[in-house]
Amino acid sequence: MNWEGYKLLITGASGFIGSHLVEEMVRRGAQVKAFVHYNSRGDIGLLRYADPQVLSEVELYFGDLKDPDAVRKAMEGTRLVFHLGALIGIPYSYVHPYDVVQTNVMGTLNVLTAARQLELERVIHTSTSEVYGSARYVPIDEAHPLQGQSPYSASKIGADKLAESFHLSFGMPITTVRPFNTYGPRQSTRAVIPTIIVQALTQDVIKLGNLDTTRDFTYVVDTARGFIAAAETEATIGEVFNLGVGEEISVGELANLIIKIVGRDVRIECESARMRPEGSEVNRLLSNNSKARQLTGWVPQFTFEQGLTQTIKWISQHLDIYQAKRYAI
DSSP: OOOOOOOOEEETTSSSHHHHHHHHHHTTTTEEEEEEEOOOOOOOOGGGSSSSSHTTTEEEEEEOTTTTHHHHHHTTSSSSEEEOOOOHHHEEEEEEHHHHHHHIIIIHOOOOOOHHTTOOOOOEOOOOOOGGGOOSSSSSSSTTTOOOSHHHHHHHHHHHHHHHHHHHOOOOEEEEEEEEEEEEOOOOOSSSSHHHHHHHHHEEEEEEEEEOOOOOOOEEEHHHHHHHHHHOOGTTOOOOOEEOOOOEEEEHHHHHHHHHHHTOOOOEEEEGGGOGGGGOOOOOOOOOOOOHHHHHHHOOSOOHHHHHHHHHHHHOOOGOOOOOSSSOO
């Protein structure tokens, strides 16, 4: 597909995956409008770390997903929306479930409604592997039951079902992309890999929660390219598909691997404050990505060690933005 001059909107553009997707789309020639959560400081979030040349070509739009008027105005004049905007912290969702539901469910409804009214060509909606909960079987395919094991995952299930309903009810051209655990440069210590890396670089003890849970990690550049692949074929319309590597590693094994790469003598310690409530813990995530491969030809390009090395390098160069001793929710 030729993206040259193609005008599109990316919600959640100031976030982790969103900022990388902005870069990828600008480099492919698209005219990108970046929806950034309004703040009085004019803070553009993780977009500040994007290539300055890329950023100079991005149209910034400040607003709030919970405001239907702001969403519609942002979408005017565009042909496609990548909807990545969400509140994603699982521990945060235990404390403020109302905020999470308002942003993730009602925000998605606002995006879908505006896209329908403006007759956009495509909506690429973002799900999460958290909607599956603890695996009932592995590898997890798209037919796996959905389980709301946290307010966050429940909100994303609601958003996914709204997207499904708009496709089935109104014939809207919607695709739902379901990334498994994405990692890479710019990610906050809300996620486990940066949490381990920052502590491994700066502390004598790495404090973690459950060490036995397993996750399937995808490097952020591969995830961004998966979103683009979803938009480049009509075969994905009305479909949900996983973006995952298809390999799992436990948190304990992950920590030891990072310690090995970093090259410091660091201990690992479990901390009760970092444990999820027992019924909310997702014990195992391992993706079946065959549907993505079949529909789009998407294949992850980065090995886990390649991605970790790049991530460690970036974090080590930006340690000033991280708080090693703080448990981020």
